[in-house]
Amino acid sequence: MRRFLLAVLAIAFGASAAVAADTKAANAFVDKVASDTLVIVKSADPLPSKQAKLESLFKTNADIPFVAQFVLGRHWRAASPAQQKAYVSAYEPFLMKHYVGRLLKYSGQSYKVANSRQDADGGVVVTMELVDPGKPSVFVDYRLRQEKAGYKVTDIIVEGVSLLNTQRSEFNSVVNSKGLDYLISALQKKAAAPITASN
Amino acid sequence: MRMNGIVMAVIASVMLSACAATPQEDPMESMNRGIFKFNEVVDNILLKPVAKGYRGITTPYIRDRIGGIANNLGEPVTVANALLQGDVNRSFISFWRFLINSTVGIGGMFDVASTAGLSYRVEDFGQTLAVWGAGSGPYIVLPIFGPSNARDTVGMVVDYFTDPFHYAMEDDTDEFYYGAAKGIVKRERLLDPIDDIYESSLDPYTSFRSIYTQQRESEIKNSYDYSKDKGQF
Numbered sequence: 001m002r003r004f005l006l007a008v009l010a011i012a013f014g015a016s017a018a019v020a021a022d023t024k025a026a027n028a029f030v031d032k033v034a035s036d037t038l039v040i041v042k043s044a045d046p047l048p049s050k051q052a053k054l055e056s057l058f059k060t061n062a063d064i065p066f067v068a069q070f071v072l073g074r075h076w077r078a079a080s081p082a083q084q085k086a087y088v089s090a091y092e093p094f095l096m097k098h099y100v101g102r103l104l105k106y107s108g109q110s111y112k113v114a115n116s117r118q119d120a121d122g123g124v125v126v127t128m129e130l131v132d133p134g135k136p137s138v139f140v141d142y143r144l145r146q147e148k149a150g151y152k153v154t155d156i157i158v159e160g161v162s163l164l165n166t167q168r169s170e171f172n173s174v175v176n177s178k179g180l181d182y183l184i185s186a187l188q189k190k191a192a193a194p195i196t197a198s199n
Numbered sequence: 200m201r202m203n204g205i206v207m208a209v210i211a212s213v214m215l216s217a218c219a220a221t222p223q224e225d226p227m228e229s230m231n232r233g234i235f236k237f238n239e240v241v242d243n244i245l246l247k248p249v250a251k252g253y254r255g256i257t258t259p260y261i262r263d264r265i266g267g268i269a270n271n272l273g274e275p276v277t278v279a280n281a282l283l284q285g286d287v288n289r290s291f292i293s294f295w296r297f298l299i300n301s302t303v304g305i306g307g308m309f310d311v312a313s314t315a316g317l318s319y320r321v322e323d324f325g326q327t328l329a330v331w332g333a334g335s336g337p338y339i340v341l342p343i344f345g346p347s348n349a350r351d352t353v354g355m356v357v358d359y360f361t362d363p364f365h366y367a368m369e370d371d372t373d374e375f376y377y378g379a380a381k382g383i384v385k386r387e388r389l390l391d392p393i394d395d396i397y398e399s400s401l402d403p404y405t406s407f408r409s410i411y412t413q414q415r416e417s418e419i420k421n422s423y424d425y426s427k428d429k430g431q432f
Binding site: 098101102105114127134135136137139159160161162165166169170171172173174183186187190193 | 263310313318319391395398399400401402404405406408409410413414416417418422423
């Protein structure tokens with residue numbers, strides 16, 4: 001019995017040490033992604049080049065297939081393999097365009113890692129604080145998952161609003177009322193529309 | 200009681216009776232969608248153009264000063280609600296913010312309290328009810344005011360009466376201008392975020408519902424308040 005307790009304790013402490021190491025590495029990962037993003041956004045490059053660079057940064061650091069599948073929710077399993085394929089290839093450029101479009105509007109503030117914590121499914125949530133002097137800070141959470149190739153971003157939560165949850169309810173409503181094929185064509189249309197960045 | 204007050208009280212009693220928990224996410228969806236459409240029309244022909252006009256005739260510097268005044272006028276409501284939630288610390292912070300910013304900060308134009316480490320945060324009666332254990336009740340789109348739920352609608356009505364500046368108004372006309380000014384400041388702040396939603400959303404009604412619900416949950420939990428002993432930083 002004592003041995004068993006010791007083993008449990010050892011596992012518990014071992015695990016918590018690993019957690020501490022994890023959040024540190026996760027902080028460093030988010031810090032790196034954020035600084036790479038800022039370098040691109042604040043560079044003197046023309047807009048299309050900035051956009052392309054941000055897209056490739058985003059593709060490297062986010063788990064887009066996971067996100068695509070998650071936001072379709074229960075409709076993913078109901079879809080045919082052909083629909084799944086069409087959906088994923090429509091979703092990626094849509095996500096790129098709208099996520100990247102927003103980053104390009106970012107201006108001025110500095111940022112810092114404000115907090116990080118382990119989430120229930122073994123991922124890590126790192127909170128960034130965007131500081132704008134004289135105004136309340138804006139907080140952005142990056143939800144990360146440890147994968148073979150390192151950390152990947154699986155959700156971005158701005159002031160408590162999760163990109164995944166918002167898209168999931170939105171897609172669910174569209175599929176329920178108009179079907180998956182309509183959703184796919186709507187995603188394609190949105191992705192093809194021009195971006196309206198302020199700079 | 201003034202006319203506005205009576206209308207608000209009627210809304211409150213209707214909403215309270217609707218507060219019973221419902222398993223469905225949006226049981227009033229078809230009515231809500233109708234009001235949402237109505238709001239879009241009002242927004243397009245009136246609210247958004249006025250907010251844009253306000254942006255057009257002011258500089259960011261001036262808007263920050265006006266926004267500061269608006270935030271400052273809201274502090275007494277936060278002081279009261281933080282206290283009702285048992286958050287004495289927050290109540291004191293907002294009390295001192297109001298005192299300092301009203302005087303040294305010239306009526307709230309300059310948020311000097313923030314520089315002294317007293318951060319800005321809003322606590323309203325909807326959040327107080329949630330802290331007391333009330334569920335959100337069904338999602339409701341209010342005419343003009345927009346996304347809400349049964350609990351937050353009651354909260355809004357109570358805050359209307361908690362607000363000491365409401366009693367400083369001479370008559371209905373003053374009351375109207377007070378509300379309209381707050382509304383214009385708020386809509387101007389939301390010009391870009393709302394444009395973003397319309398640009399990326401496939402179903403703006405659902406997006407607004409989802410965003411509103413998530414935002415309120417986050418505000419109730421004060422998820423980003425690192426001034427308290429929270430998180431392991």
